[in-house]
Amino acid sequence: MHIPDGFLSPQTFLPAYAVAGVAWLWAARSLRRQLDDQTVPKLAALTALAYGLGLIMLPIPGGTSGHLLGVAMLALLFGVRLAFLSYSLVLLLQSLLFGAGGVTALPINALAMGLAGAAMAVLVFRALRRLGEPLAVVAAAWCSVMLSGLIVGLVLGLQPLIAQRPDGTPLFFPFGFAVVLPAVLVPHALIGVGEAALTLLVWRFARGRGWVAAEGQAERSVRCA
Amino acid sequence: MNPSCCPAPADGLPATTPRAARHAQWWLAGYATAVVAVTSVHDPRVLAGLLGLALAASGSTRWRVLRRALLAVLAFNLSVSLGYLGVSLWQGAFRPAYLVLVNLRVLLLVFLGFWFVSRVNVLQALSFSPTLSFVATLAVGQVTVFLRVLRDFRLAFVSRNPGRPRWSDRARNASAQATHLLDKSVASAAEASLAMRSRGCFDD
Numbered sequence: 232m233h234i235p236d237g238f239l240s241p242q243t244f245l246p247a248y249a250v251a252g253v254a255w256l257w258a259a260r261s262l263r264r265q266l267d268d269q270t271v272p273k274l275a276a277l278t279a280l281a282y283g284l285g286l287i288m289l290p291i292p293g294g295t296s297g298h299l300l301g302v303a304m305l306a307l308l309f310g311v312r313l314a315f316l317s318y319s320l321v322l323l324l325q326s327l328l329f330g331a332g333g334v335t336a337l338p339i340n341a342l343a344m345g346l347a348g349a350a351m352a353v354l355v356f357r358a359l360r361r362l363g364e365p366l367a368v369v370a371a372a373w374c375s376v377m378l379s380g381l382i383v384g385l386v387l388g389l390q391p392l393i394a395q396r397p398d399g400t401p402l403f404f405p406f407g408f409a410v411v412l413p414a415v416l417v418p419h420a421l422i423g424v425g426e427a428a429l430t431l432l433v434w435r436f437a438r439g440r441g442w443v444a445a446e447g448q449a450e451r452s453v454r455c456a
Numbered sequence: 457m458n459p460s461c462c463p464a465p466a467d468g469l470p471a472t473t474p475r476a477a478r479h480a481q482w483w484l485a486g487y488a489t490a491v492v493a494v495t496s497v498h499d500p501r502v503l504a505g506l507l508g509l510a511l512a513a514s515g516s517t518r519w520r521v522l523r524r525a526l527l528a529v530l531a532f533n534l535s536v537s538l539g540y541l542g543v544s545l546w547q548g549a550f551r552p553a554y555l556v557l558v559n560l561r562v563l564l565l566v567f568l569g570f571w572f573v574s575r576v577n578v579l580q581a582l583s584f585s586p587t588l589s590f591v592a593t594l595a596v597g598q599v600t601v602f603l604r605v606l607r608d609f610r611l612a613f614v615s616r617n618p619g620r621p622r623w624s625d626r627a628r629n630a631s632a633q634a635t636h637l638l639d640k641s642v643a644s645a646a647e648a649s650l651a652m653r654s655r656g657c658f659d660d
Contacts (some may be wrong), residue, residue, distance in 0.1 A: 233639060235529070235532045236491075236562060236565040236566055236569070237495070237558060237560060237561040237562035237564075237566075238536070238558070238562070239495075241492060241495050244495070245492070250546055272642045272643075272646040272648070273642055273649075275648070276638055276642045277638075278601050279601070280637075280638070320588070320592055324578070324592070324596070326569065327569060327572070327573050327578055328578070329528065329575060330524070330525065330528030330529065330566045330570060331528070333565060333566070333569070334487075334488070334491050334565075334569060335491055335492075335495055335565065359565065366580075367521070377606070392564070397500075398551075399549065399551075400551045400553060400554050401554055402498050402554075402557070403542075403558070404536075405536070405540045405543075405554060405558075406539070408541060410539075424482070432634070433638075436635065436638055439636045440639075440642075
């Protein structure tokens with residue numbers, strides 16, 4: 232659901248950089264404590280997986296793209312802060328190396344997918360865990376995709392309202408909420424199913440490999456979120 | 457996490473020297489300034505002029521970078537442009553100037569991004585932050601590992617299936633590939649983190 236470069240007004244991306252900057256500082260604050268030689272290899276592997284997943288994308292007529300995120304798996308295994316930082320890095324590399332997303336859209340993409348998506352995944356997982364882990368993981372991943380899509384749709388739909396010429400010609404993204412919200416959310420309801428399946432697979436892989444310590448981090452991150 | 461303790465970036469990426477890092481960071485600052493400036497321009501003639509300037513300044517790589525940028529924006533811009541065309545014609549508010557403006561702006565921004573990356577090592581540009589540089593080095597290293605494993609599996613699968621493979625074979629191969637990919641990449645990152653530990657990366 233990357234927003235590409237050139238569709239967001241400076242009135243949107245400059246304040247978003249300020250908000251994202253504070254969030255990145257918050258996320259990086261506990262990084263040294265969380266990153267040890269047990270966590271780093273797993274985080275690097277799953278960050279690279281999220282990077283690869285995000286590159287297989289289809290354009291959506293509403294002006295964004297559809298692809299798996301991998302944010303929920305990062306959040307459930309490493310917590311919100313590490314997931315947010317890792318996914319921000321994924322977005323930066325994707326935009327610079329492949330033109331996927333963009334530097335102007337980076338803070339919105341990072342806040343929507345990396346922060347809100349990760350926080351939603353952890354909160355839903357924690358709320359539903361007592362009903363069974365597989366169900367909780369699936370619901371967490373699906374809700375994470377939908378919340379990210381909703382934020383991206385709202386930011387895009389805002390553009391014609393805040394940036395247009397006096398004659399009504401849009402200067403950045405042209406479609407309002409009525410067009411962009413269904414265009415983003417309907418495909419992502421299906422993409423969320425794929426994301427849920429992927430997250431469940433990775434979760435089972437992680438459980439099978441005994442990444443038990445990481446679970447504790449997910450728990451701690453809920454308290455931090 | 458002092459960057460001086462971190463291992464050299466993976467496969468083919470040059471090690472960071474202070475001078476190269478400064479050079480990369482100046483480019484990063486210039487690129488960021490240019491991006492903000494371009495989004496503040498709403499005249500298609502000015503954007504076309506800026507694109508011409510960027511093409512002229514980018515030297516011998518200009519056509520390769522332009523081709524990459526065109527391919528990168530093609531799908532998204534086509535989808536937005538056609539969507540706008542349909543909706544605005546239906547509403548009777550079609551403004552062709554918008555299509556010129558937005559397509560020129562997106563092309564220029566992506567061209568600037570690819571030009572920046574073609575001139576500058578991203579890891580060096582990020583070296584102003586030890587944390588960012590540390591995680592980026594690990595992630596870029598893992599991407600290299602992923603690409604190699606994917607290629608090996610694809611070639612092995614092709615060599616085992618001279619005819620058209622069945623869907624069950626494809627599914628088994630994909631499943632084995634996914635598991636191996638994660639195991640291999642965790643093992644490879646574990647090696648990197650052991651190397652970092654031996655250099656004191658995890659010590660206060």
